[in-house]
Amino acid sequence: MHRRRVGLAAFDSRDQARRFNELSSALSKTQVDHLQGQLAQFRTALAHFAAEHRDDIRRDPTFRHAFQQMCASIGVDPLAGPRRAGWWAEMLGLGDWQYELGVQIVDVCVSTRDRNGGIIEISELVRMVTKLRGVQAGAVDEDDVMRSIKTLQPLGAGYQVIDIGGRKMVRSVFKELNDDQTSILVVAHDTGGRVVEEDLMKRKGWTRERAHLALENMYASDGLCWIDDQDEESGRSYWISAAIQWNE
Amino acid sequence: MHASTFTTTSGFLLPSVHSLPPFFTLQAACPPALAKFTDDWIKTILAYARHRQLFFLKVEDAETTGNEWDEVLKNERINRKLPPPFLEHIISTMVTRNLAVYEPAKQTRTVLLHWRLPQEWADTLHQWATDTGHLNTILTFYEITDPPVDSPLTGIPVPLLRHAIQELAKTNLAQIISIADGEGVRFFAPSGR
Structure with missing residues (x-):
């Protein structure tokens, strides 16, 4: 049977616990501050990067892919859209770029549906989207188109990339x-x-x-x-x- | 297969669909395809009629060779021609859309093409009369359809001409007049403007 500790010793132990608590919160505060500092630094770096390379990202498919690969390796999705990615998408404007491409893809798919039955080869789709965008908008390639089709998925319009004998085709009808x-x-x-x-x-x-x-x-x-x-x-x-x- | 446009000897640009063999088959069992090809045919026919100033289209034109419609109703490069039943279908669709009228009435093998609407012909006609100083004088139909100097109205069929004059008469810009050897017309300047 234990007796409850009474007297001065009891005060000591309570005091000790309080001090441990204080120390612990002080430590985590430093860590949080440190993290916030890093994040701020990262943000500045990104803002800098965005300002410097934004146009390249939009214009040059190779650069865009290198960038996207870099993002994937650090676990960030630059296309996550304004709601999920917030300032990230905002700063790069890549979300909007991707949605815009999505709209153009829908445009081409719908307007060619009566002559291809809603199934179009991806290279043909790229060719027509490129034509629609004009020269100034910069080149797009198959990767961009496939990424945009992914962003269309929440709309439930049935846009899908299918593989037909090693050829990628985009299907724009529920069939x-x-x-x-x-x-x-x-x-x-x-x-x-x-x-x-x-x-x-x-x-x-x-x-x-x-x-x-x-x-x-x-x-x-x-x-x-x-x-x-x-x-x-x-x-x-x-x-x-x-x-x-x-x-x- | 690459579907490509083609420029004919008369300088008409055929649409790429015209280079496709199935374009020359009536897609009877697939209504969407039939509708698409019919639309494409109508566009091509009207554009060609405008290009060559052709006013009449006959089912016969698809049955024979050596007529003014050869470049469109046939494609020698792929050895295809528009089957007459398909042309009949196209023609009847044009009539329902008021892009052509059966002329004469009560038959379904010849149409007068409306590559300009009667109202547009009326405007063209009045413009021509104004430009050539024929306001307030009496003209025979013949003087309009076969003028000494070629005009946009050269060769216009009389039914269409009459239709256009009737359009102008509604706004008092023209009046049909009986003359010794048939009909004539007098054009007026727009009043009060």
Whole structure:
């Protein structure tokens, strides 16, 4: 059984605890001050960096990527948007830049939808966005476009980068491609857009029925291709719109 | 395949879609594609009509060769031609949009193209009469459709000319007059302005 300590010793121990507390808060205050100091320094450095390289970041894709890689390695997302990144995005203006690019991507996807069925090759998208932006806005490349498409995701518009036989395509409609359609897209890229049943039978080992059904579905239900009834070789050929390049 | 524009011998710039083989097939089972191609055809036809000052388009033009529409209704580079049923569909769409009228009425194989609206023709006509000093004199239709000096109205079909004059008559800028050998017109200056 312990007896409670009474008398002077008890005062000593309470006093000691209080002093430990004081010391501890003093220490953490120094640490916080130190941290704040570092942060302030970092901010100044960043502001300096932003002021100096802002234009380069916007104009030069290579520089932009080096910058983005640097950000990723220190765990900062410069595109996190005004709400999450606050002064960071504000200072670089990169968030706005990215959203602006997003709007241009939507513009191109929507305006070309009636000729590609809502599936566009990323290089074609880059080409058209670049044209839309004009010379002064600086170059953009596939990485930029993919990043912007990511920023579009919260809108739920269904913009997605899909891989079709090693080719990146951007899909701007809610339409799942089934395996057969994906195969047809791959073939279409090799043939330059024109696909006939024989192509699929030869390259994919499909039966004529399967090839016919897949192509007809792609045409009539999904609007992903057009038919040509004056084809000299096979009477009817299918033109996969996403595989056609438009020079205007 | 690269879809590219092409400049014809008459100097008309064909849109890139014209170099695409499926553009020459009526996409019957896919309404969005049919609508898109029909729109593209209408634009191309009207632009070409304006370029060559062509007023009439006949389904026959797609059935025969060697007519003034060859450059548009056919593409020899890819060996495709617009099938007559497709042209009929295009023509009827143009009529519903008032971009053409059946002329004569009560048939569906020939249209008079409205690459300028009758109101725009009316403005052109009045401008021409003013510029050439023909206000307040009586002109025969023939003098307008076949003037000694080529004008923007050279070759304008009489139905269209009459339509344009009727537009002008609404605002008292012209009046149709019966003359000895048919019809004539008198133009007036705008009054009170």
